[in-house]
Amino acid sequence: MGPLIRPLRSFANGLGLAWWARVQTHGPDVTYWFGPFVTRGSLERELPLFLEDVASEAPVSIDHSCLRCRRGEPFTIPASDG
Template identity: 70%
Template structure:
């Protein structure tokens, strides 16, 4: 990754312009935030790998939505 990308991602996130995926599972009930990305295409290119990792944990269901938003910690929320 270019040394310029990380600060740009942080700046975009600070302004609410970064792309994120909110992934929600049941059994267990967990919300995962995946991002930030500068472009929607960048997010969608990486999302399949992330979803495969989630599916390997055998949750009851997995749903996701792609959002342009600002997000901070925590990136994993149980409950």
């Protein structure tokens, strides 16, 4: 990774141009955000490893979508109990 990629990702995210994956699991119900990435292709190259990591927690199901948006923390959001 080049020395400029982190600031470029931050800049793209600030403008709402960064690519993120929203990964939702059921059983447990959790939403994970994975990113930011400057290009959709770079997100798609890294996403399988992230999905494998999430799958190791043995959820009942995993759904994901790739979105171009601006995100901040939290990057892991458990479903509320209420």
